[in-house]
Amino acid sequence: MGRGGKSGRGKRGSSTARSGGRDAPTTGTGNTTNTRQTGNRDLDNWKDIKYSNPAFEAYYQAQELMGMEEWDEFKGALKRDLPTTFRVTGSRAHAEAINDEIKEHYLPMLSNVTISRDFLMNPNMQRMQQRVDEANSQSATPASETGADADVDTDVIVPGEAGITLDSDTGMIALAPPKQLPWFPGHLAWQLDVPKRVIRKSPEFKVFQRFLVGETEIGNISRQEAVSMIPPLLLDIESHHVCLDMCAAPGSKTAQMMEALNHHSTVTTGLLIANDSDLKRCHMLVHQTGRMPSVGLGVTNNDASRIPTFKLTVPATGTSDKPRTTALMFDRILADVPCTGDGTMRKNLDIWKTWTPGNGAALHPLQLRILLRAMQLLKPGGRMVYSTCSFNPTENEAVVAAALNTEPGMFKIVPQPADKVLPGLKRRSGLTKWKIYSQDEQGELVFHPSRIHHFGYVAGVREKRKQRGIEDAFFLQDDVVEELRACQAAVEGDVEKKKEYDAGYAVGLAGSGKITGRDKVLAETLWAPENVASLGLEHGLRLLPHDQDTGGFYVCVIERAAAPSSGGDESKKRAVSPSAPGGPEDNGAPKKAKVEAAAQGAVSSDVAFVEKPAVAVALPVAPVVAETKTVQQGKKKKGTEHIFKEDPFFYVQPNDPELVSCIEYFGLSSDFPQDRCFVRNGTGAANRNLYMSNDIVKNLIHSNPYHSIRLLSAGIRVFVRQDTQNRNTNLHCKWRIPLEGLPSILPYMDQSKILHGTIDDLEVMLSDMYPLVSDSGGIHNQTSGLLAEMKDKSLGCHVIVFHAGTSTRHGGGSLRIPLTLPLWRAKDSLSLLIDKKEKSMLSLRTFGEDITSKAADIRRLAAETSTELPVKPEATEDIVVGTDSTIGLAEEAGIVAEERGEKTVDAEAAKEEA
Ligand SMILES: C[S@@+](CC[C@H](N)C(=O)[O-])C[C@H]1O[C@@H](n2cnc3c(N)ncnc32)[C@H](O)[C@@H]1O
Numbered sequence: 001m002g003r004g005g006k007s008g009r010g011k012r013g014s015s016t017a018r019s020g021g022r023d024a025p026t027t028g029t030g031n032t033t034n035t036r037q038t039g040n041r042d043l044d045n046w047k048d049i050k051y052s053n054p055a056f057e058a059y060y061q062a063q064e065l066m067g068m069e070e071w072d073e074f075k076g077a078l079k080r081d082l083p084t085t086f087r088v089t090g091s092r093a094h095a096e097a098i099n100d101e102i103k104e105h106y107l108p109m110l111s112n113v114t115i116s117r118d119f120l121m122n123p124n125m126q127r128m129q130q131r132v133d134e135a136n137s138q139s140a141t142p143a144s145e146t147g148a149d150a151d152v153d154t155d156v157i158v159p160g161e162a163g164i165t166l167d168s169d170t171g172m173i174a175l176a177p178p179k180q181l182p183w184f185p186g187h188l189a190w191q192l193d194v195p196k197r198v199i200r201k202s203p204e205f206k207v208f209q210r211f212l213v214g215e216t217e218i219g220n221i222s223r224q225e226a227v228s229m230i231p232p233l234l235l236d237i238e239s240h241h242v243c244l245d246m247c248a249a250p251g252s253k254t255a256q257m258m259e260a261l262n263h264h265s266t267v268t269t270g271l272l273i274a275n276d277s278d279l280k281r282c283h284m285l286v287h288q289t290g291r292m293p294s295v296g297l298g299v300t301n302n303d304a305s306r307i308p309t310f311k312l313t314v315p316a317t318g319t320s321d322k323p324r325t326t327a328l329m330f331d332r333i334l335a336d337v338p339c340t341g342d343g344t345m346r347k348n349l350d351i352w353k354t355w356t357p358g359n360g361a362a363l364h365p366l367q368l369r370i371l372l373r374a375m376q377l378l379k380p381g382g383r384m385v386y387s388t389c390s391f392n393p394t395e396n397e398a399v400v401a402a403a404l405n406t407e408p409g410m411f412k413i414v415p416q417p418a419d420k421v422l423p424g425l426k427r428r429s430g431l432t433k434w435k436i437y438s439q440d441e442q443g444e445l446v447f448h449p450s451r452i453h454h455f456g457y458v459a460g461v462r463e464k465r466k467q468r469g470i471e472d473a474f475f476l477q478d479d480v481v482e483e484l485r486a487c488q489a490a491v492e493g494d495v496e497k498k499k500e501y502d503a504g505y506a507v508g509l510a511g512s513g514k515i516t517g518r519d520k521v522l523a524e525t526l527w528a529p530e531n532v533a534s535l536g537l538e539h540g541l542r543l544l545p546h547d548q549d550t551g552g553f554y555v556c557v558i559e560r561a562a563a564p565s566s567g568g569d570e571s572k573k574r575a576v577s578p579s580a581p582g583g584p585e586d587n588g589a590p591k592k593a594k595v596e597a598a599a600q601g602a603v604s605s606d607v608a609f610v611e612k613p614a615v616a617v618a619l620p621v622a623p624v625v626a627e628t629k630t631v632q633q634g635k636k637k638k639g640t641e642h643i644f645k646e647d648p649f650f651y652v653q654p655n656d657p658e659l660v661s662c663i664e665y666f667g668l669s670s671d672f673p674q675d676r677c678f679v680r681n682g683t684g685a686a687n688r689n690l691y692m693s694n695d696i697v698k699n700l701i702h703s704n705p706y707h708s709i710r711l712l713s714a715g716i717r718v719f720v721r722q723d724t725q726n727r728n729t730n731l732h733c734k735w736r737i738p739l740e741g742l743p744s745i746l747p748y749m750d751q752s753k754i755l756h757g758t759i760d761d762l763e764v765m766l767s768d769m770y771p772l773v774s775d776s777g778g779i780h781n782q783t784s785g786l787l788a789e790m791k792d793k794s795l796g797c798h799v800i801v802f803h804a805g806t807s808t809r810h811g812g813g814s815l816r817i818p819l820t821l822p823l824w825r826a827k828d829s830l831s832l833l834i835d836k837k838e839k840s841m842l843s844l845r846t847f848g849e850d851i852t853s854k855a856a857d858i859r860r861l862a863a864e865t866s867t868e869l870p871v872k873p874e875a876t877e878d879i880v881v882g883t884d885s886t887i888g889l890a891e892e893a894g895i896v897a898e899e900r901g902e903k904t905v906d907a908e909a910a911k912e913e914a
Pocket residue numbers: 228246247248249250251252253254275276277278281302303304305336337338339366
């Protein structure tokens with residue numbers, strides 16, 4: 001999140017920063033030595049130039065994130081490529097099977113991989129070398145004039161980098177196999193050290209890379225930075241919890257939270273609201289969460305610092321009682337807030353250029369407001385995690401300290417002992433002291449021991465500019481003038497404060513006469529509060545890149561005190577009773593904040609100056625709903641508040657004829673929750689898709705206008721209408737079960753309706769995408785009892801379990817655990833209702849090769865040689881709108897593209913209209 005500041009540019013070797021006389025860091029090059037022992041000076045020089053920001057170094061050395069003896073190691077790690085890390089998604093039944101596949105198939109394949117030493121030089125360099133040799137041998141012209149010593153790229157393998165070692169005896173370069181992250185539960189997370197640019201030099205690693213890409217696309221693997229996997233783990237989620245992910249997009253942590261809620265199933269009774277303020281990113285979130293579907297999920301689009309209070313309806317309990325609404329409070333909240341991201345410098349190289357201390361200071365008020373809102377929404381006894389991918393204490397400890405001080409004693413930081421919590425994860429303690437700097441136009445850091453010093457500095461700069469006849473608009477702003485005056489008045493008569501002020505004033509007056517954009521005036525909550533030592537900030541976790549070759553990260557686990565047990569349950573009273581002060585919005589959450597200015601300052605995002613003298617005020621809560629309504633009525637707002645155009649949610653009548661037809665056709669038991677099925681239109685008619693939620697999501701939708709809470713999606717799609725083009729086709733049920741809905745429907749299905757197949761049947765279904773039911777041998781003459789059995793089955797959707805087993809085919813193959821899939825019986829053929837990519841990956845996993853294209857290849861070959869082989873027009877006719885009937889792929893284009901939410905003619909038509 002760079003801000004394009006000018007700091008640091010051209011300042012290598014600049015002089016000592018001004019500091020008001022103490023704690024002066026240097027922005028010079030004293031610590032820029034690169035200690036990486038690569039033996040490749042060209043690469044090191046190149047990286048030194050690219051990876052340098054004296055202000056960054058000076059600032060963090062002054063913060064004492066680590067002992068100075070570690071600094072070079074820290075900086076060396078920042079300059080290296082980040083290893084690839086990924087995790088096998090946890091709650092799918094086959095997560096273990098995929099993990100075993102990595103362990104048993106790929107790991108042996110990737111162990112002992114070596115490549116030739118020739119790769120030490122990349123092709124560019126080899127060509128250059130050739131030209132140098134030629135030039136030197138053939139003419140007297142110096143090589144430099146032939147262009148042979150022109151700039152070369154840096155695509156070179158460097159022994160000594162993580163994952164790469166040179167065996168000097170054999171002259172071969174060994175590549176390290178992937179390794180499991182020792183601290184990740186179930187060992188489902190992996191790290192691959194070999195850099196991406198080297199992977200393509202090894203056939204074995206290329207194969208593994210393809211596996212990773214494929215499995216990631218279909219959602220079995222999530223590529224995620226190792227440190228980013230930590231916050232959801234520390235939330236300690238149980239399947240009944242009500243959870244909120246405040247800044248959720250693109251959703252890697254949401255997926256982890258969802259997995260924890262849906263441990264081994266999709267039928268959680270809990271709730272996860274995944275929220276983000278950016279509408280586009282929210283749509284990414286919807287896509288991402290589609291890979292981990294759940295009846296307990298809702299995606300919303302709100303500014304997290306003003307996220308509306310969601311209401312729930314409490315049913316009447318007695319005859320005289322009436323249903324009433326209550327504010328929804330959360331058991332678990334993740335506030336993975338927007339941050340400068342300087343912990344991600346290893347992959348976001350721009351941050352080297354754009355980093356300034358002002359970036360962190362500017363985000364601090366928004367981060368604080370988000371954390372405060374999270375505290376308001378946390379249940380008594382609930383747990384939340386605050387996290388950033390920044391090293392900066394102004395975005396981490398300063399935010400947490402200010403938030404804790406708003407309601408002393410109500411929240412506490414929970415220690416995470418290294419031997420008990422994620423053992424094996426190296427972590428550092430949170431900071432209990434830090435320093436605040438601004439940066440002047442010359443890139444110099446200016447230390448401000450206190451806010452009064454800072455005010456003096458601002459006044460000094462203003463005075464100097466005035467003397468030069470310059471009056472900046474900033475200094476004339478009413479609130480700035482007012483703050484400066486108030487500060488001047490406050491220091492008069494207070495000898496100590498006056499000294500501080502004067503010291504700052506002197507620094508301002510002596511300086512360049514400029515203050516950079518974002519650093520103009522800083523929020524009071526940036527400075528460590530007086531009670532900093534008693535807040536438990538050391539219990540926060542800091543992850544440093546050189547400890548275990550990761551990005552940088554900060555995580556802090558905070559719990560709210562349980563409700564007092566005597567005198568009744570105060571928190572419940574507040575949370576449940578709409579008549580409590582403030583109505584449903586008064587959820588018993590902390591209201592007083594000595595951070596009013598911080599909270600307000602973030603509204604005008606350009607000026608970080610925010611604080612008024614300590615005054616207790618309530619944070620904004622109530623206006624949000626009204627505002628969203630205004631937006632809804634058409635007034636477009638600036639920034640994140642867009643007109644909300646999503647389809648409504650409408651729960652269908654339990655006796656809806658379409659729903660009843662699904663229930664009858666699939667033999668769903670009487671406990672199937674008909675009343676929890678909904679459509680996305682305003683009429684309640686089941687036109688195209690039927691979705692299902694759990695009770696709490698239904699309650700949420702009924703208790704809040706969906707546009708007020710800006711609800712984009714909820715629950716799982718469980719039935720999709722599948723009309724056929726062929727009018728003569730006689731379908732008993734026009735609905736099919738999409739793959740994502742199957743786990744939610746399966747528990748209710750009549751066992752006699754479920755078909756059974758073998759791994760050989762699966763092979764037929766994969767290798768011949770549309771095998772003919774009349775062709776019991778399949779296109780490869782592979783035996784399949786399934787095809788014969790299917791002759792007598794009704795047209796339409798079926799569910800089949802392929803049982804674990806070993807293949808009898810020539811190339812072998814094995815299915816480790818049973819696999820349940822939806823299947824479509826067309827007039828003459830069958831097809832699995834999963835998309836092409838998923839078929840390929842399943843094929844690779846089961847048979848060690850992608851057999852899915854074989855049928856198409858055979859047909860293509862047959863067409864070329866005029867051999868008569870069956871073309872499958874009926875699958876096309878029968879099922880979907882499409883044009884490519886010749887190779888039977890229209891089915892893919894229709895049903896399956898729709899599965900993925902892609903825009904096809906058919907999918908477009910599927911968009912429901914009210
Ligand atoms: C660090 S990223 C979150 C990453 C995410 N938790 C994950 O693991 O994939 C921060 C997110 O905050 C969002 N954001 C920024 N300002 C916000 C605000 N005021 N309210 C809610 N979300 C915000 C951004 O759109 C961005 O998606």
